[in-house]
Amino acid sequence: MIASDTLRAVRPGEELDLNALNAYLAASAPEMGTVIDIRQFSGGFSNLTYWLKTTNHEYVLRRPPVGANIKGGHDMGREFRVLSLLKGYYHKIPEPVVYCESADVIGASFYIMTRISGVILRASMAPTLQIEPERMRQLSEALVDNLVAIHSLNIETTGLIQLGKPEGYVKRQVEGWMKRYQTAETDKILAMDGVGDWLQGNYPVEQTPAFLHNDYKYDNVLLTFDEATGEPTPEIKGVLDWEMATVGDPLMDLGATLAYWSERNDSPAYKNFNLTWLPGNLTRQEVVIRYAEQSGRELTNILFYYVFGLYKNAAIAQQIYARWKQGHSQDARFGHLLPMITELATKAVGAIRSGVV
Numbered sequence: 001m002i003a004s005d006t007l008r009a010v011r012p013g014e015e016l017d018l019n020a021l022n023a024y025l026a027a028s029a030p031e032m033g034t035v036i037d038i039r040q041f042s043g044g045f046s047n048l049t050y051w052l053k054t055t056n057h058e059y060v061l062r063r064p065p066v067g068a069n070i071k072g073g074h075d076m077g078r079e080f081r082v083l084s085l086l087k088g089y090y091h092k093i094p095e096p097v098v099y100c101e102s103a104d105v106i107g108a109s110f111y112i113m114t115r116i117s118g119v120i121l122r123a124s125m126a127p128t129l130q131i132e133p134e135r136m137r138q139l140s141e142a143l144v145d146n147l148v149a150i151h152s153l154n155i156e157t158t159g160l161i162q163l164g165k166p167e168g169y170v171k172r173q174v175e176g177w178m179k180r181y182q183t184a185e186t187d188k189i190l191a192m193d194g195v196g197d198w199l200q201g202n203y204p205v206e207q208t209p210a211f212l213h214n215d216y217k218y219d220n221v222l223l224t225f226d227e228a229t230g231e232p233t234p235e236i237k238g239v240l241d242w243e244m245a246t247v248g249d250p251l252m253d254l255g256a257t258l259a260y261w262s263e264r265n266d267s268p269a270y271k272n273f274n275l276t277w278l279p280g281n282l283t284r285q286e287v288v289i290r291y292a293e294q295s296g297r298e299l300t301n302i303l304f305y306y307v308f309g310l311y312k313n314a315a316i317a318q319q320i321y322a323r324w325k326q327g328h329s330q331d332a333r334f335g336h337l338l339p340m341i342t343e344l345a346t347k348a349v350g351a352i353r354s355g356v357v
Contacts, residue, residue, distance in 0.1 A: 006042040007051050013066060013330050014040065014048055016106050024105045029098040029112070032056060047076075047243060051115065058117075060094065063110040065320075066328050075243070077101060080111040082163065082242040089158045090150065092238050116238040118222030126275040131231050136280030142234040143221060144287055147257060148294040150239075151210040151250040158211070161247055166209030169248030174199045174308060181315035184322040187338060191345035195311050198352055204251075204301035212253040214244035217260040217274060254291055255305025258284050258357055259313050259344075269343040273313075284357045306357040307348045314344035 010016070016038055025032050033056035041049040041060075048066075052059040062076060080099040087096065094113035101109050121129070121139075131139075155161040178196045213220075220241045223232035261284050262270050262277045271277045282290065284306075292299045317337045324334035351357060 007039040008042045010038060010040045010050070011331060016050060016061070020105050024100060025098070025112075028100070032059060032097065032112070047241075052112070058115040059097065059112050060115045061110055061112050063106065063108045065323065076109040076111045078163075079243045079245075082160075082245045083113065085159050085163070086153075086242075089153060092146070092236055093242075094238060094240070116222050118237040119225050119232045120220075120222060121218040121232065121275055123219075123272055123275050126271075126278060129275065129278065131278070131280070133280030135229075135231050135234075136278055137282065138234040139223070139232065140276065140280070140282040140287075141290060142236055143216075143218065144282065144290045145294055146221070146236050146239070147213070147216055147253065148291060150213055150216075151253065151295065153211045155209065155211050155247050160211045163211075164246040164248060166206075166248050169209070169246075170206050170252060170308075171203060173248070173252060173312075174203075177308075177312050177315045181311075181318055184315070184319045186318070186322055186325055189342055189345050191342070191349050192311070192314060195307060195345060195348040195352070199304070199308055199311065202304055204304050206249045207251055207297060209247050210250040210253075212246055212248055212250060213239065213242065214246060214253060214256060215241055216253060216257045218276070219274075249305075250295075250297070251299065251302065251305045252308065254288075254299075255302070255307075255309035256312065257309070258287060258302075258306045259309030261287060266347075267343060269339055270347060273340070288357060302357060303351060303355060307351055310344045310348040310351070314341045314348075317341045317344070 018035060018038060022035050025035065033054035035052050035054050037051075037053035039051045041051060047062050047064055050061040050063075052061055062079065064076065077099055080096050083093055083096040086093050094116050097112045097114065099109075099111040103109060153160065174196075178199075181192065181196075216239075220239060221236055222238035222240065224235045224237050225231075226233050260274045260276070262274045263283055264277045264279075266277060276282075288299055288302055291297070318341050320329075320334050321337040321341065323329055324331065324337075
């Protein structure tokens with residue numbers, strides 16, 4: 001049987017001040033009740049995510065990681081705003097409850113949302129996961145189709161257009177993530193420099209702007225569970241982690257998804273990045289084909305977006321690794337990210353040479 005995402009005791013150094021939190025909630029969100037238990041979700045490498053049990057319900061609290069630069073991508077107010085704008089237009093999201101900008105309560109800004117229970121398929125589950133290939137294919141197709149649905153939201157009607165400036169989005173993203181990587185660089189990886197140069201020399205004509213999740217993968221999708229078969233169903237119950245959502249070229253979002261999409265013949269290190277290599281999943285090429293069919297978009301230049309997705313993932317991992325190396329996190333997982341950064345850069349170079357995603 002597949003369990004829902006694992007809860008664990010809060011990691012040392014990442015505790016929440018229960019008294020201060022309850023005092024704040026009594027004044028700002030009394031409908032939540034009193035928090036009587038706090039645990040931490042074991043998955044994820046970015047923002048810290050906590051399970052709150054109150055006298056009334058179950059909730060989820062999100063805050064930036066210790067030592068993070070809020071302007072560098074951990075803006076809790078923005079994520080809360082995204083959920084608030086989506087409410088009423090896209091229903092596969094948690095209900096946003098309250099946002100606290102001040103760091104005086106728990107040491108950082110945070111927001112709270114209702115908890116959606118479901119199944120999250122993480123890469124670490126792959127060795128023991130027993131899902132029939134036919135069902136796995138249905139799950140991967142549903143994942144692609146739901147991304148198309150997100151990209152089809154009307155950014156004007158929903159007000160999502162206010163989240164960013166679509167014009168010049170691709171160029172800003174490339175330059176921005178190159179700068180972030182260089183700022184967090186701890187070890188010289190020549191392949192990263194080469195990929196950055198290639199991206200700057202191969203900008204595509206941008207697509208009609210759409211709303212982007214920007215971190216879309218199995219890890220951020222909650223699936224329903226079939227008690228009879230012991231398998232998740234293709235019905236997507238919720239989409240999580242909207243911290244990087246914006247408006248821009250939708251193929252940047254697809255490229256990011258492809259960059260997570262490992263296949264059977266990929267290296268062991270890259271396969272640890274996701275479980276899309278399990279039998280039945282679409283291949284990256286099949287993902288491209290299905291997305292094109294469902295969306296009607298032109299994907300001639302998808303290689304650029306895939307390579308950028310790999311570069312961006314490497315830069316994100318580098319930022320996390322740099323924080324760990326500086327002593328801002330005691331999470332042992334973060335100390336093993338350097339080989340993954342190198343693997344992503346190598347994968348990007350290989351894609352450029354072969355011309356295949």
